[in-house]
Amino acid sequence: MLQRPQRGDPLWIWVLHGWEALSWGLVALVTLVTMAGGSPGDRKLGILALTLLIAACYARVRLRPESRVPGPYGYLSVLAAGLGLLAHLGDGFGALYTVMLAQFIVFVDSPRGAVLFAGLGALGITVGGSLREGGRPEDFLHNALSSLPVWAVAVLMAVLTPRALAQRDERAALRAELQSTQLELAESQKRRGAAEERERLAREIHDTLAQGFASIIVLAEAARAQLAADPARSAQQLQSIEQTARENLAEARVLVGSAPSSGVAAGSVAATLRRTLDRFTEDTGLTVTAELADIDCDQPTRVALLRCTQESLANIRKHAAATTVGVVLTAHPGGAELEITDDGRGFVVAESRGFGLDGMRRRLAEFGGGLTVTSSLGDGTRVLATIPLHERPQVP
Numbered sequence: 001m002l003q004r005p006q007r008g009d010p011l012w013i014w015v016l017h018g019w020e021a022l023s024w025g026l027v028a029l030v031t032l033v034t035m036a037g038g039s040p041g042d043r044k045l046g047i048l049a050l051t052l053l054i055a056a057c058y059a060r061v062r063l064r065p066e067s068r069v070p071g072p073y074g075y076l077s078v079l080a081a082g083l084g085l086l087a088h089l090g091d092g093f094g095a096l097y098t099v100m101l102a103q104f105i106v107f108v109d110s111p112r113g114a115v116l117f118a119g120l121g122a123l124g125i126t127v128g129g130s131l132r133e134g135g136r137p138e139d140f141l142h143n144a145l146s147s148l149p150v151w152a153v154a155v156l157m158a159v160l161t162p163r164a165l166a167q168r169d170e171r172a173a174l175r176a177e178l179q180s181t182q183l184e185l186a187e188s189q190k191r192r193g194a195a196e197e198r199e200r201l202a203r204e205i206h207d208t209l210a211q212g213f214a215s216i217i218v219l220a221e222a223a224r225a226q227l228a229a230d231p232a233r234s235a236q237q238l239q240s241i242e243q244t245a246r247e248n249l250a251e252a253r254v255l256v257g258s259a260p261s262s263g264v265a266a267g268s269v270a271a272t273l274r275r276t277l278d279r280f281t282e283d284t285g286l287t288v289t290a291e292l293a294d295i296d297c298d299q300p301t302r303v304a305l306l307r308c309t310q311e312s313l314a315n316i317r318k319h320a321a322a323t324t325v326g327v328v329l330t331a332h333p334g335g336a337e338l339e340i341t342d343d344g345r346g347f348v349v350a351e352s353r354g355f356g357l358d359g360m361r362r363r364l365a366e367f368g369g370g371l372t373v374t375s376s377l378g379d380g381t382r383v384l385a386t387i388p389l390h391e392r393p394q395v396p
Helices: 011-036 041-063 071-089 093-099 111-133 137-226 231-255 269-284 299-320 355-365
Strands: 287-292 324-332 335-342 370-375 381-388
Touching: 011 041, 011 093, 011 137, 041 071, 071 093, 071 111, 093 111, 093 137, 111 137, 137 231, 137 269, 137 299, 137 355, 231 269, 269 287, 269 299, 269 324, 299 324, 299 335, 299 355, 299 381, 355 370, 355 381
Parallel strands: 287 324
Antiparallel strands: 324 335, 335 381, 370 381
């Protein structure tokens, strides 16, 4: 049995069900007119009884579609026989076959069933109408010729309905596929977002907390080793440990969301890098030369340049065994360059697997910049970071 139409169903399905609903209004109207007309009383009672019987079977099937009595096919059998009897009892009742035609399509599960039961209905009104007119052969022929075109319409409807259902099912499948794709895309974007966030946190932890703890360890070891021989130097290193720990605490609060933004203090990029280099010189005793242009840039860009400087200095401290370090910050049209060099032992860049260099590349790539590392064993290292600088709008 064809289910009630739903949103998205083809127009043909709505037409069939609209026809089905309208047919009962027309049947009720014809019955009322007949009851009020001048037909004999026994014929009126017969027409009313048949109409009520068909209506009761219809209601049973619609309200209890799972019931086997009468069931869709049982109802259509009653409908075909009832239409034949109505055509026999009243003049013009054969037209109800056309009115009820959609029900022969709606209540079956296959085109073959629709054609068969629609044919039984046509046969019923042909026989009923012919017997009412006298039962002569020409009466049968005349009624048959009148019923045949209506049955042909039923055949056409039976052919079109499966196509409409197939179209509906295809659209439903496409909607389901689209919904599934959207869910997969949303899940993929969610996973990608989570992965990017993990990567960002890992980079931030490496560039802030991990570097800070590494500095604390180095300073603590140096302070312990020089505690007896150089107490003043040890006290200075302990002070650096305290300051680094405080900075780490501030960065930790930023990472867990209890601070509003980066823990890097506001100020020019040159001043920020100068403070970092002074701390590095104080902690390591290395000679640092710096040429720092006073570049006007926003806070995220300043933080990116600072992190690149901190990462490079941390690598020099841990791996380079250098004696001098050079830092040059210059501006050029559309961007800035940060160059950090050392005279340390160097390394083979292609064999580097550290997280720090990759983190620097990703951080700069977020701004449209890049990182170039040049080094070889025994010849020191040169790190060149480039980052675009976007002009700020002029305030009138």
